[in-house]
Amino acid sequence: MEDNIHEWCLLEYLNIAKFISPEYFYITKLSPEAKSQLSQEPTLKECHLLTNDVNSMGIETERICLLDPASNDVLMTDDAEKFEYFLFGGILGDDPPKDRTSELRQFGFPTRHLGPLQMTTDTALIVTKKIIEDSIALDQIPFIDFPEIKFDRTESVIMPFRYITIPDMNVSTLQTTDNQLKRHVKPLVPSGMIELLKKDGDMVLDMETVINNLPEPGEILTHDFRPKIRSNEEDEYNNISSNPTNRPIKCLQWNVERNYRASKIIKTLKELDPDIALIQEIDIGCARSERRDHFREIARELKWMGVYVCEFFEIESEQRKKRDQGGGVHGNAIFTKYDIVSFRLIDHKYHPFNWERDGHKLGEPRRGRLDFSAEVKTPFGPPILCYCVHLEVFCGITGRIAQFSEILSDATAHMNTHPYQLIFGDLNTMSRSIARLSHLCSTDQYRILSLGTSESVWWDKYLLSWHVSDGESNLLLESRGLGYFSSLFKRNKNNVASNSSSDDNEQLVENAVVKKTLSGFTTSVLRAARNPGFYDPWNPERDITLHLPKYFGLYRAKLDWTLVRGFDVVKRWMGNHDYNASDHKYLMVALEFDLNDNDNVVVDSEAVAKQVWSSRRKYWAERTKRGWKIRNVRGDEEDYNSVENDDENDEKKSWLRVFDAPGLSKNPLNRDSFQPLNERIPGPTALAKAQGVAQNEPLQKGGLGYKTELEKLVLKARR
Template sequence: MATTEPGHLLTYDFRPLNIDDTTHINETKRSLKILQWNIERNYEPDAIITTLKKLDADVMVLQEIDIDCRRSQSRNHMLELCEALGVKGGFVCEFLELESSIRRPRDQGGGIHGNAILSKHEISFNVIDHRYHGFDWDHHGSKLREPRKGQRYSLAATVRAPDLPPVLCYCLHLEVFTGIIDRVANFSEILQYASQHTDEIPHQIICGDLNTMAHSIARLSPKYATDRYRYLSLGETESSWWDRRVFAFHEQDGPVNSRLATAGWLSRVPWFFIRHWAWLYTHASGFSMDVLKKARNPGFYDPWPVNQVTLENPDYFGLFKAKLDWTLVRCMQVLHRSRGNEDYSASDHAYLLVEVVPDDDEQVKQEYILWKERRKQWNESGLLDEKGWMMTIVVAIAIAAYFCNN
C-alpha cells in the first residue's frame, strides 16, 4: 500500500532507460500534445488506460486518481497508469479517504485520493499549497457521507521536451461544494504563482477541473452554489462569468481586477478611487482586496468555447451540465484541439486534448498583443441562447418561490 499524507508528492518513473536519447521519439517535433482529463476515481481503469495509450499525449494532466481505495478495487492506479504508459508521473495527495459505514459502496475509501501530471519527457514537480479553501473536509465531510482528511492542493510541473523550451504545466481540481467567490479566491493563487514564474518560464498551461457549475438548476442547491453569485450571475453560465470577469482582465490592465465587481459600472471605476474606497469595493464584490490583486490574468487564453460542456449529468432533465474542464494556454499557439469520451463511458468527464507550439522569443515579447488576438480568435459569446434565457427565467422564478415559502 502506498502511504502518504495530504500535500505530499508521490512519483513513479517507468520511462525507457534511454530517455535522454531522442531516438526513442518517432521524430523531433516542435509541438506538444497536452491532455486534460478528470478520470473519476479510476472506476473504469482498463478503458482509461486504453484511451490514454491511443491518444499518446506528451503530457497528461489528470484529476481524481485513487490509490488503495475500496471503491476502485483497492489498487494503486497511479502506479498502474505510469507503468502501463511508460511515463514519469507526479501525484499530489489531497485526501485520506476514511473508510466508514456512512459511505455508499461506490464511494468507499480506505486509501488516498489526488491529482497527477504524467509525461514521457523529463519532468519535475512542485506542490502548491492554498490559503483559500471553500469547504472544510476535516470537519464537514461526514455531512456529505464522505469522511476524509485533507484539502485541495494544486500541482505544478516543468516539462523539458527535446528541442523545446520548458513548459510549466498546472493540475487543478477546485472545490465543487462552495460558490464562485471561494473558487475564484483559490484560483487567484494559481494566477499569482504563474505570474511570478513568467520571466523564468513564459510558456505555461493551466489544466484542470475548475468545477465551474454554479448555474442553471445548480443555483437551487445549497451545496453547489453557496454565495451571492448564485443570483448575481443569472443570465450566463459560470464558465462564461469566469471568462468575462477573470480571464478578460490582464495583469497589465491594472493593479486590481476591477472586473470582479458585483455591479457592472464598478468595473469602470479607476484604481485611484478604488484605493481610497477599497472597503466599499470589496463589500460590493464579495472578494477580498488580496484576491482582487491576485486574480489578474498574466496572459492565459482559452482555446475552447466558453460554454463547451465537459460534464453532463443525465438526471434533472439534462439541466445539470457545465464546462468544468479547462486548458488555459500562455505564450503558445494552439495548432489542434480535440475532445473525447463524449459518451462518458470511461469517466463522467469528457477529455480535452490540445497540441501547442511554444512562441519564439520575439513573440514572447509581444505577449500582451498576442493574448488579445488569441482571445478574439478563440472566444465565443457566453450569452445564453433563447432556450438558456427561458431556463434562467424558470430558475429565477423557482428561487423566488422558494424564499417566499420559507
C-alpha cells in the same frame, strides 16, 4: 448490477456467447452504464441486454428454472421438457459463496442444482447446456476441482471452483489439492482469464504494499516507467534538444472519476498517446476502485514518468455509500514521455469548504486539498511549467475564484523565468442551470447575481479577460462586471493614491477598496486574480465536459479547462462523449512554442504579448462560437468512442497553421511528423518583427483587429 462490469465478469460473458446463440442469451437488471459497456462488445451487442429484471419479461414462473446451489433437486436431462428458460441468479463464483441467488429465490421459481461445488457463471451455463441440449448426465461430465494454475516456476494460483476439463496436448501443470496430477487435461476457462489472474495476483501483492504505504495529503509520489532510450535514439534525442524543431506537443486534460473504469481509461490514454497528461481524481488504495494503485498502473501501462500529489485522505466510514467508500487516498498527477525536472506543492490559503470538520455531513469524510505544478522538459523547446488543478466544488463562485487566484498569482510570479505555462484542470465551474438551486455548489450571492450566464462564461468574462497589464487589481471582479462601478472604483483609487504619501498608499488603497466593493472578493484575491496571458481554446458556454444523468439531464456544464500561455494551439480533440470511461470528457490540444527563430527565446515586450493574447482570445471566441461538433472519423454519428479531432469543415483562415491528422505521429522523435499547410496566428516574435518593434519597445496605441490586421502583420513579416 453495479455500474461497470468487472473484467473477469466480462470474460465470462464473452465465453458464454461462444456456446449459445445471441437470441437465446439474456442479461437482465443491467445498470445503464453496464448495458452501454456490454453493447460495445461485438459478440454481446446482439444479445438481449435488459435493464429490467426477469419478472418484467412476461414469462410464466413455471417455465423458468432457477439454478440454485441450495436446491434439493439436481438438474436432469428430462428437465428439458419441463423448462424453457434457465436462470443463473446473483453472482456465481464467489469465494466463499455468498448465497446471492437468495435475491431470486423469493420469487418462487422452480430450482435445480449442479452438484455440491461452486462453479463460475460460464461453467454453470455450459454444464446446463450439456445436460439439457446434449442429454449428458451431470455425473458423465468431466470436471476438475480446485485446479492449480502455474504461471512460472515460482508463481501459481489455486482456483476455488469446479471446472469442465478439456484435452491439453501439452504436459499438464495442473494438479488438485490432494496432489493427484491431472495430465493432458486443463480447465475450460475464458480466453484471457489466465492473464487476468496473473495481473490480479500481482495486484494483490501490490495492494498490501499500497495499503501499508499510503501517502499523507501533500505528499508527492513519483514513478518512472519510461523505457531506456537506445543509443541511436539517444543521439537523436540530444540533437533535437539542442536544435528544437517546434514540433507540436499533445497535452491532455482529463478528470478520470476515481478510476471506476480503469481499463477503459487506460485504453483511451493509449489511443490518445499525449506527450503530457494532466489528470485529476486518481485513486490509490480506495475500496471503491478495488484498492489499486491507479497512479502506478497508469504510469506503468503507458510507460510514462509521473508525479502525483495526494490531495485527500479518503477516510473509510460507514457514512459513505459503497460506490464512494474510501480507505485510501485521492489525488492529481502529471504524466509525460519526457523529463519532469522539478515540482512544487501549492497549499491553498483559501479553503471554502472545511472537509475535516464538515465532510461527514456530505457522507464523504476526508482531509486535505492541494494542487501542484511541475516543470516538464521536452526535446522540442524550453521547459514547460504545468499546473494540475482541481478546485473545490462545494462552494460558490467566490470560493473557487479565490482558490484559482492563487494559481494565477504563482504563474505570474514565474512568467519571466518560465514563459511557457499550462493550467489544466477540473475547475468545477458548476453554477449553471439547476445547479443554482443547490445549497452545496452555489453557496454565495452569485447564484443570483450571475443569472443569465453560466459560471464558465462568467469566469471568461470577468476573470480571464483582465490582463495583468490592465491594473494591479481586477476591477471587473470588484464591480461584478458593471462598467459604471468599475470606473468609480478606478477614480477612487487614483484619488486615494494622489492624496497620500507613498508609504501609506498601499494600505489606504486596500482600505478604500474594501470599503467600496460589495463583490464578496477580498483585496488580496482581486490583486491576485489577474491573467498573465492564458487563453482557453474552447467555448465556455457550449463545450460541455460534464452532463449529469440525474436531475432529468438538465445539468450540463463546462468544468474542464486547458489554459495555455506562450503557445499557439494548432489542433484540438474532445472525446468520451458517451461518458463511458469517466463522468468527464477529455480535452486535448496540440501546442507550438512562441519562439524567436534566431535565439529560441520569447519576446519580452509586454505590449506585444498582450496583443497576441487578446487576438487569440478573439480568434477562439469566434472559431468556437458554435461549440464542438460531435462526429466520428468513420462517419458513424452514434459511435463516439473513436479519437475525434478538430478538422473543421468551414474554410481555414489563411493565417492559421493547421496539420494533417496523419501528422500526429506516435513517434516522439519524428521531427518530420508535422508539416505546416499555411501560416498560423503569429506569436510575439512575429508581431514584433512585423511592426519593427525592438524587444522591449512598447507598441503604438491601437489594438489588433480580429483577422485583417493579423493578416497584414503576417504579410509584412513575410516581406
